Amino acid sequence: MVEEFGVKNKNWILDMYKKRHSWETAHIRRKFFAGFRATSRCEGVNSIIEKYVNSRYNLVEFIQHFNQCIDHIRWKEAQADLTSVNGKPSMQTCFEQLERSTANVYTLSIFYMFQQILVRAASMKVINMRQIGSYVIYSVGLDCTTNEMWHVFFCDIEMEFNCSCMRVESFGIPCEHTVCVLVHKDIDELPRSLVLPT
Known part of the structure; x- marks a missing residue:
């Protein structure tokens, strides 16, 4: 947009871009993300997938490895559910x-x-x-x-x-x-x- 509108030398635009970490948060308030930012969500998924998938794979290999990744994610979720159902937390506060x-x-x-x-x-x-x-x-x-x-x-x-x-x-x-x-x-x-x- 900066290039399209020819405003890359405008001080106001440069200053706003430097402060983007402040105004970005204001736009996502009241939106439920379970504590995740969009970038951290993508990075988390990417880090899991890259353990299973390689850019040199052909289509058949990609699908096989990707299915293994999905199976692993589902297994981890089932394991977390089991721990949650069977685990008994200890109380640690006066409330x-x-x-x-x-x-x-x-x-x-x-x-x-x-x-x-x-x-x-x-x-x-x-x-x-x-x-x-x-x-x-x-x-x-x-x-x-x-x-x-x-x-x-x-x-x-x-x-x-x-x-x-x-x-x-x-x-x-x-x-x-x-x-x-x-x-x-x-x-x-x-x-x-x-x-x-x-």
Whole structure:
């Protein structure tokens, strides 16, 4: 586009391109990618395929090796499912009830990710709360400084949580700010609104 429109010498274009890492993230907020960026997803798949497929293969060899790759991926997935079904995680936080209910909802690997979030939530606290209509807005932070504050919107009627960090929309598991509000409200079971439908 830069070449097509003849703007490769424009300072504004050069400056925007240098800052692309900042504005790229803004465009994918609220989009669910399970924590992956498009490039990392491609790189991950490519690294698996290149273990099985070589550029010197003819079409028949390519298909045979590619099928072996697919079989390996399916075997790894089945192995992860088996581990998740039969594995019993150990509880590691003082929020054992919430932790245990989450272990019953998530797969083992997602539960271990959530456990780290639960540990971080223990260092957070609700600084302020205010009611606006049917919503309560909780201001959550590590301390009372306003430069490190997140806002969790809670609707009691629907047991719905939304955080200003938008991590649940992007990664599919609740953030430490939302978990801090759960703990603050003595909710010891993960609400269905915070679990992605299967």
